[in-house]
Amino acid sequence: MKNRIRELRARHRISQADLAEKLNVSRQTINAIENDKYDPNLPLAFQLSHLFGESVDEIFDKEEFLTSINQKPLK
Amino acid sequence: MNPNDSSGKSEWPYTSFLLFGFFGSDSPGGKTLMKYTSLALALFVIGAFGISIFSGGIFLYISSLLIPVSILILIWSNSEYIKGLDTLSQLIQLKAFAFSYGAAMFIGFTIYAVYASTGFFISPVWLVLAEPLRGLVLYMVAKEYE
Secondary structure (H helix, E strand, C coil), X not given: XXXXXXHHHXXXXXXXXXXXXXXXXXXXXXXXXXXXCCXXXXXXXXXXXXXXXXXXXXXXXXXXHHHHHCCCCCC | CCCCCCCCCCCCCHHXXXXXXXXXXXXHHHHHHHHHHHHHHHHHHHHHHHHHHCCCCHHHHHHHXXXXXXXXXXXXXXXXXXXXXXXHHHHHHHHHHHXXXXXXXXXXXXXXXXXXXXXXXXXXXXXXXXHHHHHHHHHHHHXXXX
């Protein structure tokens, strides 16, 4: 899923390695998320949200994802 | 601190994948796995050596027992190691384990089929080929997440 983690990292002047250490994951995991190769699980998404002070919705582009799977909300 | 340290490249520990089949012994979990893997390997070698030199008696039974014990140590230590990985690393390891499990089943049943149909005995020790294959699959799966 497309996301703004690289942009947020740059804004907060934090390296992939430092962010990975704060989140207790590998640097490769941060890189894979930034490059849209891997979607983090819910706890990690919430941790990212908490660290950057933005909601999960603001960090991850859910609209493009939902459009891509063509899923409509329940009535 | 370099906030722009990514240009989209990320190096997984490929050498460790190919040589040892895991993410390396830099982490405490990796060190523990290395320690128990070495123990298991030592027991396996002692067991195999014992089986080859003892023709009967208690030492043959003990030697025979060492082989499955060494495999049990490998199973336990790998499952503990995987628990300590982050979710992406777990995914990569488990994909490699799943593939090598399938490969081990293939090798094992092929050995059985050849023996059952022709009587030609092939040592089940060839199952060990699933291990280097696991390292190779780790390498290939990790490439997907680079």
